[in-house]
Amino acid sequence: xxxxxxxxxxxxxxxxxxxxxxxxxxxxxxxxxxxxxxxxxxxxxxxxxxxxxxxxxxxxxxxxxxxxxxxxxxxxxxxxxxxxxxxxxxxxxxxxxxxxxxxxxxxxxxxxxxxxxxxxxxxxxxxxxxxxxxxxxxxxxxxxxxxxxxxxxxxxxxxxxxxxxxxxxxxxxxxxxxxxxxxx
Numbered sequence: 096x097x098x099x100x101x102x103x104x105x106x107x108x109x110x111x112x113x114x115x116x117x118x119x120x121x122x123x124x125x126x127x128x129x130x131x132x133x134x135x136x137x138x139x140x141x142x143x144x145x146x147x148x149x150x151x152x153x154x155x156x157x158x159x160x161x162x163x164x165x166x167x168x169x170x171x172x173x174x175x176x177x178x179x180x181x182x183x184x185x186x187x188x189x190x191x192x193x194x195x196x197x198x199x200x201x202x203x204x205x206x207x208x209x210x211x212x213x214x215x216x217x218x219x220x221x222x223x224x225x226x227x228x229x230x231x232x233x234x235x236x237x238x239x240x241x242x243x244x245x246x247x248x249x250x251x252x253x254x255x256x257x258x259x260x261x262x263x264x265x266x267x268x269x270x271x272x273x274x275x276x277x278x279x
Contacts, residue, residue: 101144110138114243116146117230121197123246124222125151126259127232129275130203131268138234139201140171142241150197154188174200185217189224201232204259210273214256223249231259233266242266 117123127139143151152174159168160175168175174191176184192198202218222229231244244262249255264279 101141105141105145108239110141110145110239110241112142112146112243113238113240116148116243117246118149120228120230120246122192122195122225122227123199123230124218124225124227125199125201125230125232126204126218127201127234128204128263129233129266129268129273130205130208131270131273132208132236134236134269135203135208135234138241143172146241148199150195151199151201152191153201185220185224188217188221192225192227199230204263205275208270208273212278214259214275214278216252219249219252219255229255231262233263234268235266236269237267237271 127135139153142148152172154176155168155173157175157177159165160173176187178184188200191200200221202221204214204218219229226248228246228248230246233240233242233244235242245258247255247258260275260279263275265276266274268274
């Protein structure tokens with residue numbers, strides 16, 4: 096979507112931003128949730144333009160980038176990860192942080208649009224391995240808000256995941272029944 100189309104869509108749909116994006120922090124993992132719908136991608140790409148968020152990337156399986164639509168995934172900020180590499184996914188992605196002066200990697204703590212019983216930990220360990228902070232970002236479809244929470248460095252996994260679950264427990268995704276309210 097071009098910038099003006101994104102702005103029109105954003106205004107017509109009534110979306111707004113709550114909190115502040117830390118533009119002065121050049122490298123981070125953005126934990127985005129709840130991930131309950133393909134519409135999350137549209138809201139995320141629009142927010143990236145509206146705020147703006149420089150060099151915001153997302154992960155995709157390597158096979159998506161090898162196919163005929165690989166150009167599309169790259170053009171929209173996708174970066175491939177080889178799930179079958181002997182070099183684990185966490186290590187592969189942490190290495191990407193060394194390749195850029197500015198990189199903001201958006202990842203879903205759920206890792207899927209389905210309802211989950213527990214959060215995945217890849218985003219957390221990527222941030223820890225790359226020595227970058229995690230920014231909590233919620234897409235609240237009920238309030239039509241992109242909500243920025245705390246920016247923190249991973250330190251105590253148990254305590255960190257408590258605050259992550261608390262943050263996302265109040266945010267209503269496009270399909271609320273798939274959200275994270277039950278995890279806190």
